Every structure is written in C-alpha cells, then in structure tokens.
Amino acid sequence: MDLNNNTILITGGTSGIGLEFTKQLLALGNTVIITGRNQEKLDETKKLLPKIYTFQSDVSDPKAITELYKKVITQFPNLNMLINNAGEMRKINLNNLNIGLEDITREIDINLSGPIRMVQQFLPHLKTQKTSAIINVTSGLALVPFPISPIYGATKSGLRSYTKSLRVQLKNTSIKIFELVAPAVKTPLNDKFTDDVDNKTFMNPDKLVSITLKGIAKNQLEISPGSVKAIKILSRLAPAFLLKQISKPVDKLLKS
Ligand SMILES: NC(=O)c1ccc[n+]([C@@H]2O[C@H](COP(=O)([O-])OP(=O)(O)OC[C@H]3O[C@@H](n4cnc5c(N)ncnc54)[C@H](OP(=O)(O)O)[C@@H]3O)[C@@H](O)[C@H]2O)c1
Known part of the structure; x- marks a missing residue:
C-alpha cells in the first residue's frame, strides 16, 4: 500500500498511538483527518499540526458516526483510508456489585x-476508491x-475476530484490511495501570507507528510488533502459565 497522497481518517487522533499515526502520516504527505x-484536545492537536483537519465525534454514538460520515465525505471525497484507533481501557473489579448495566459495557x-459501525458506515464510500484500506488497532x-481489565480484553479479541472475517468477506474488493x-x-x-504493570519495557508510540507503517507499505496484513510475538507463542504453548502471570494484578486486588 502506497503511504503517500492518501486521505486518511483516524479516530482518536489527539493522544498516544493515534497522535503518532497523525504525525507520521502527515509527514509522508497524506491528508489527515482526526x-x-x-474539543480542547482537538484544538491543541490542530495547533501542533496545523495541516490536519479535526472533527469532534464520539465513536460510541451511532448518530455521531453518521453525522461524521456526511461531513467528511462532503469535504473529503477522496477519503481512502480509515484507522480505527480510538479506545479506552478500564480497571474493573467484577466483585463490585454497584457497576451499572450501561457502564459495564462502555468499552x-x-x-x-x-x-464495526465506522466500517459499516464508511464501507460503501471506500469501495468507490481505486485503492483503500482499513486499519483496526487491536x-x-x-x-x-x-x-484486571476484563471488558477491554473481550473487546480486543472481538475486534480481532471481526477484522479477520471482514478481510475474508472483502477479499474480492480493492480494500485492504490491516490489523495492528x-x-x-x-x-x-x-x-x-502504573501500580499493576511495570511500564519500563513498554514501546514508544513513535517506534510502534514506524514499524506499523513499514508493515502496511509492504502489505503485511497483520502487524505484531515487539512483545506481541512472545505473547503469540506463549498463548499457544503455555496458555495457563501466561494467564497466571497476567492475572497478578487481580491477585493483589483480591488481597487488599
Ligand atoms: N497503549 C497501549 O499500551 C495499547 C496497547 C495495545 C492497543 N492499544 C490500543 O491503541 C488505541 C489507542 O490507544 P492509546 O494508548 O493511544 O490511548 P490514549 O493515549 O488514551 O488515546 C486514546 C484516543 O482515543 C480517543 N477516544 C477515546 N474514546 C473515544 C470515543 N468514544 N470517541 C472518539 N475518540 C475517543 C481519545 O480522545 P478523547 O478522550 O478526547 O475522546 C484519544 O485521542 C486503542 O484502541 C488502544 O486499545 C493501546
């Protein structure tokens, strides 16, 4: 996939990985919409990167997605890439019986x-483009x-499953489906999560995005940088050991 001269919509482009995608894709000569x-974070990002375009939009609200689609397609008819990046991760104690039924499924x-809704909304338009791509961040x-974050993990394995199905269903189209x-x-x-996990080994967002863009440029549909390679091996060879290690924050929570 050529990573120059595209028109790219990135959800959650004001922080972390989304902001880094924005910086690097802009530097490659793309039109970037976030x-x-x-709104304050969007304004700050626009000040930092004046060439970007910003839209306030909550990805958890289907009406907001439809509104976003109408505005973006009118202003940017050449839109050909969608990066589904926006996300949230919460620490949730399922023993806490006060969590409301709407709140528990927020993630x-x-x-x-x-x-899923962004893809559904933008797919007819992406199908009209000569080359296009969807990148889902799992x-x-x-x-x-x-x-320690039970709903988050469920959402990411769900998104991974959906992404694989989407790729199969779109195999006869010009749309490439990438998963980071x-x-x-x-x-x-x-x-x-600073009390729960040691963040010394965490990857810097600029390195992550640089590896990802190199992968996309080579049409590598599934990009698994850094520690994900080890997780893939351990989850096959020693799943019980891996789960025990990753469960330590909950053991601490249950003792407190
Ligand atoms: N950081 C990690 O260790 C890690 C690891 C694996 C995967 N990921 C995934 O990478 C993606 C980006 O995470 P990050 O670490 O860069 O997080 P981050 O720094 O917290 O940034 C999240 C971005 O998403 C936006 N956002 C959150 N909820 C939104 C909503 N309902 N509608 C629209 N935008 C929303 C935020 O802006 P507003 O708050 O203004 O809406 C912000 O721009 C997420 O999908 C995350 O699950 C992260």
Missing part, C-alpha cells in the same frame, strides 16, 4: 461497536485475557 471527544461501545490482549496487534505502549491509556 476525531476525538474532547464495548467504544472499542468494538465503534470500529492488542496483544486480544490473544490472552487481561483479568499492538504491544504495551507508553501512552496515557496506561496511566491507571
């Missing part, structure tokens, strides 16, 4: 329903449960 919920609305936590199976990365997403 979304996020927080499903953002991390799983969000990308996680090494799609390969093994992360019990991201390892742990130094971004604000992990701020709530």
Whole structure:
C-alpha cells in the first residue's frame, strides 16, 4: 500500500498511538483527518499540526458516526483510508456489585461497536476508491485475557475476530484490511495501570507507528510488533502459565 497522497481518517487522533499515526502520516504527505471527544484536545492537536483537519465525534454514538460520515465525505471525497484507533481501557473489579448495566459495557461501545459501525458506515464510500484500506488497532490482549481489565480484553479479541472475517468477506474488493496487534505502549491509556504493570519495557508510540507503517507499505496484513510475538507463542504453548502471570494484578486486588 502506497503511504503517500492518501486521505486518511483516524479516530482518536489527539493522544498516544493515534497522535503518532497523525504525525507520521502527515509527514509522508497524506491528508489527515482526526476525531476525538474532547474539543480542547482537538484544538491543541490542530495547533501542533496545523495541516490536519479535526472533527469532534464520539465513536460510541451511532448518530455521531453518521453525522461524521456526511461531513467528511462532503469535504473529503477522496477519503481512502480509515484507522480505527480510538479506545479506552478500564480497571474493573467484577466483585463490585454497584457497576451499572450501561457502564459495564462502555468499552464495548467504544472499542468494538465503534470500529464495526465506522466500517459499516464508511464501507460503501471506500469501495468507490481505486485503492483503500482499513486499519483496526487491536492488542496483544486480544490473544490472552487481561483479568484486571476484563471488558477491554473481550473487546480486543472481538475486534480481532471481526477484522479477520471482514478481510475474508472483502477479499474480492480493492480494500485492504490491516490489523495492528499492538504491544504495551507508553501512552496515557496506561496511566491507571502504573501500580499493576511495570511500564519500563513498554514501546514508544513513535517506534510502534514506524514499524506499523513499514508493515502496511509492504502489505503485511497483520502487524505484531515487539512483545506481541512472545505473547503469540506463549498463548499457544503455555496458555495457563501466561494467564497466571497476567492475572497478578487481580491477585493483589483480591488481597487488599
Ligand atoms: N497503549 C497501549 O499500551 C495499547 C496497547 C495495545 C492497543 N492499544 C490500543 O491503541 C488505541 C489507542 O490507544 P492509546 O494508548 O493511544 O490511548 P490514549 O493515549 O488514551 O488515546 C486514546 C484516543 O482515543 C480517543 N477516544 C477515546 N474514546 C473515544 C470515543 N468514544 N470517541 C472518539 N475518540 C475517543 C481519545 O480522545 P478523547 O478522550 O478526547 O475522546 C484519544 O485521542 C486503542 O484502541 C488502544 O486499545 C493501546
């Protein structure tokens, strides 16, 4: 996939991995459009990177997706790439019986329903483009449960499954379906987890995105940088051991 002169929509482009995609894709000469919920963060990002275009839009709201589609397609009829990046990860104690029924599935609305609905909404347009691509950002936590963040892991394995099905169903189209199976990365997403995991080994977002863009340029449909390679092997050879290691934050939580 040629990574110059595309028109690219990135959900959650104001922070972490999305912001890094924005910087690097802009530097390669693409038109970059980003979304996020927080208008101040969008304004700050626009100040930092004046050539980008910003739209306030909540990916968990189907009406907001339809509104976004109408505005983006009118203003950018050449849109040919969608990066489903926006996401949230929460620490949830399932023993806490006060969690509301809407609140418990919030990450499903953002991390799983969000990308599925974005694809559904933008697919007819992407099919009209000569070459186009969808990049879904999943996680090494799609390969093994992360019990301290039980809904997050479920959303990422769900998104991975959906992405594989989408690729099969679109095999006769000009749309390439990429999956970034991201390892742990130094971004604000992990701020709530500093007591639970050692972030010294986390990858920097600039390195992650640089590896990912090289992979996309080579049409590598599944990109699994850094520690994800080890997770893939361990999840096959020693799944019980891996789950035990990754469950340590819950053991600590249950003792406190
Ligand atoms: N960091 C990691 O270790 C890691 C590892 C594997 C996978 N990932 C995945 O990588 C993606 C990016 O994560 P990150 O670490 O870069 O997180 P981050 O720094 O917290 O950034 C998240 C971005 O998503 C936006 N966002 C969140 N909820 C949204 C919503 N409902 N609608 C629209 N935008 C929304 C945020 O802006 P607003 O808050 O203003 O909406 C922000 O721009 C996520 O899908 C995450 O699951 C991250």
